[in-house]
Amino acid sequence: MSGWSHRHVLDLAAFSREDFAAVLELAHRFRSLPVTGARKLPALQGRLVASLFFEPSTRTRSSFELAAKRLSADVQSFSPSSSSLSKGESVLDTARTYVAMGADVLVVRHRSTGVPEQLASALDQAGDRTVVLNGGDGLHSHPSQGLLDLYTLARYFDPAHPLPEVLQGKRVAIVGDILHSRVARSNLWALTACGVDVVLCGPPSLVPAAFAQFVEEPPPGQALDPVPHRGRITVERTLEQALPGADAVMTLRLQKERMGQQLLTTLNRYHQDFGLTRDRLALCGADVPVLHPGPVNRGVEMASEVLDDSAICLVEEQVRNGVPIRMALLYLMAAADSSLVSINS
Secondary structure, three states: OOOOOOOOEOOHHHOOHHHHHHHHHHHHHHHOOOOOOOOOOOOOOOOEEEEEEOOOOOHHHHHHHHHHHHOOOEEEEEOHHHOHHHHOOOHHHHHHHHHHOOOOEEEEEEOOOOHHHHHHHHHHHOOOOOEEEEEEEOOOEOHHHHHHHHHHHHHHHOOOOOOHHHHOOOEEEEEOOOOOOHHHHHHHHHHHHOOOEEEEEOOOOOOOHHHHHOOOOOOOOOOOOOOOOOOOEEEEOOHHHHOOOOOEEEEOOOOHHHHHHOOOOOHHHHHHHHOEOHHHHHHHOOOOOEEOOOOOOEOOOEOHHHHOOOOOEOHHHHHHHHHHHHHHHHHHHHOOOOOOOOOOO
16 A cells, blocks of 8 residues: 555545555455454554544544554544543544544544644644545544445446446435535545545525536645546436436435524425435436435435345445445555555565
8 A cells, every 4th residue: 555645644636546546445455354253353453543533423433443443443433522622622622632642543524624734734744644535524524435336336237346437437316405515515525536426406596516526636735636527517406307327326414403494395305306215216217326324304304215125225335434444544554564464465
C-alpha cells in the first residue's frame, strides 16, 4: 500500500480512482478472512484509535471501534455528556487531550461542517503525528459511508472482484433529502469517480437543481480534481423519470425535523410521491438492489415490503461492509511505516 498518499481522510473529493480501488481491494481482503476462530489481526497492535463523536451515532461509531479492535488497536471512546465540554473545554482542547494520551488516529464526528478539517490543520501546524478521519461533519462529508456504499454496490455486481471498474457505466438513482445529506455528497464524489451516472430525485426543496453541477469543480482549497472523467449527475422530479434504466436505487433518511422548516407538506404525501414500493421499483425494468444508510423510517422512504426483502434490500449488507471498509481506512492511515504486519500473515 505504498501508493497511499492521504495523511488525513476528510473528503472523498480528494480521492483518485486508484485510491478508491486501494480501499475496496483491502476491504475485500479483510471481509474474506475467516469469521470463525481468532478474529483479530495484529496489524495495528500498539496503535491507539480514539473515537471522538460529538454527535449521536450507532452504526458508524460501533463499526469504527469494532474495526480498530479487529486490527488489535487500543480504542478510547469519547462521550460528550460525561466530558469536560460541559465545563467549557473546546473541541480542539478535547482533541489535544487524546493526542497527549498517544492517539495515533482520531475518528471525529461533529454536527458542524469543517470541524475534522480544522482539527487536522491544527494538529499539522503543531507538528503532531496524529491523523484525523472524518466520521461525518455537518452537511459536508461522510467518507467512510460513501466508501462502504461503493463497496456494497461493487460487491453486488461482482462478488469476486468488487473494484471500481465493475461500476463503470452503471446508473444509480438517489432519492430523498440530498440538500441536508453528507452521505449523498460523499456518494456523489465516489460514484462519479467510478464512472457511475447518478440521478438525483426529490422535490426542489430537498434536491436543488444546482446539484447537477456538484462535482464539476473541486471544493475550496483543492486545486484539481484527481478524477479526469467522471460520471454525470442529473436531477429528476418524479420517480417515473428517475427510475427507468436504474441499476440500483439508494434512498436517504427523511429527517422529520425538516418539517419545521416548511420544506415538506406531510410524511404521507412524501411517501406517496417518493417512497419506494415494489410497484415503483418495477419501473427500473428488473429487480435492482436497494440501499439506505440508515436508520430507515419505515413507510416513508421505503415500504416494509421492500425493506424486508433480503433478495434486493442491501441495508444489512451495508452494515456488514462498514467494518471491513473502516478496517481498510484505519490500516491505510496508520500504516506510515513498514513495521505493520501483513494481513496475509
